[in-house]
Amino acid sequence: MVRRAPPLPPVRGLQPMSLTAWEGRVTAVLQIQGCNFHCPDCPVPHLIATSVEGGSIPIESALEALYRRRRWLDAVVIAGGEPTLHEGTRELVRLVREFGLRVRLHTNGSNPLALRELLDTGELASVSMTVRGPLDPTYAVAVGARVRLANVYECVELLLRAPGEHEFRVPWLPQVVEHDQMVAVLRMLAGARRVVLEPARDGSPGVRTLQQVGRAAGTYVESCVVAARPGQDFGARGRSRSVSP
Numbered sequence: 001m002v003r004r005a006p007p008l009p010p011v012r013g014l015q016p017m018s019l020t021a022w023e024g025r026v027t028a029v030l031q032i033q034g035c036n037f038h039c040p041d042c043p044v045p046h047l048i049a050t051s052v053e054g055g056s057i058p059i060e061s062a063l064e065a066l067y068r069r070r071r072w073l074d075a076v077v078i079a080g081g082e083p084t085l086h087e088g089t090r091e092l093v094r095l096v097r098e099f100g101l102r103v104r105l106h107t108n109g110s111n112p113l114a115l116r117e118l119l120d121t122g123e124l125a126s127v128s129m130t131v132r133g134p135l136d137p138t139y140a141v142a143v144g145a146r147v148r149l150a151n152v153y154e155c156v157e158l159l160l161r162a163p164g165e166h167e168f169r170v171p172w173l174p175q176v177v178e179h180d181q182m183v184a185v186l187r188m189l190a191g192a193r194r195v196v197l198e199p200a201r202d203g204s205p206g207v208r209t210l211q212q213v214g215r216a217a218g219t220y221v222e223s224c225v226v227a228a229r230p231g232q233d234f235g236a237r238g239r240s241r242s243v244s245p
């Protein structure tokens with residue numbers, strides 16, 4: 001029996017140029033519809049529902065737009081929603097790679113099976129995973145959904161072992177994920193090559209408090225910065241650089 005290729009994932013948005021989705025690179029961002037979490041601070045709640053209901057961009061148009069911009073883009077960021085929910089994401093990555101563009105995947109770390117398959121293709125140049133709290137009952141509150149903590153842990157382990165570039169983003173969530181919880185996450189991510197501490201959507205708790213988190217536990221990882229403040233690195237590598245000989 002011939003197995004049909006899975007459909008390409010539904011694209012809800014295309015940001016033709018971003019200088020922040022992958023620091024240091026000029027990227028376009030594809031937003032894939034559908035997410036299995038309901039984070040209370042979700043910046044893209046319109047992407048959570050699995051059905052697009054007329055709002056999607058035809059995949060051919062999205063690919064054509066990327067193809068036309070391929071000469072001045074470094075990469076395409078495939079974000080969500082949660083792209084690993086769609087089997088067709090692998091094919092989407094392959095098509096973008098055919099344009100000669102690098103791919104960064106954004107994931108919520110809930111689907112280790114799909115993440116492993118994507119990593120095994122060797123086509124991902126970078127993966128950015130958001131870790132929404134320590135792996136205890138806090139997590140379900142932070143993501144607004146039932147979650148298998150073992151899956152999140154497995155995704156962390158996969159990325160720590162995989163050879164390519166990775167980044168873990170750890171957002172502050174008032175009264176749920178604050179200083180102590182962020183420190184616990186940094187301990188769990190020991191050995192990570194890059195961690196970004198993010199403020200909550202309302203800007204709390206301010207840069208200084210996030211810097212305190214970095215000072216308290218940044219050395220568990222190689223590089224630990226506060227979002228939009230890449231100049232000050234609290235990670236082990238950053239601190240060894242700042243020590244004068």
Ligand code: SF4
Pocket residue numbers: 035036037038039041042043044045047048080081082108143
């Ligand atoms: S994982 Fe991302 S897209 Fe999904 S609900 Fe949370 S913030 Fe929104």
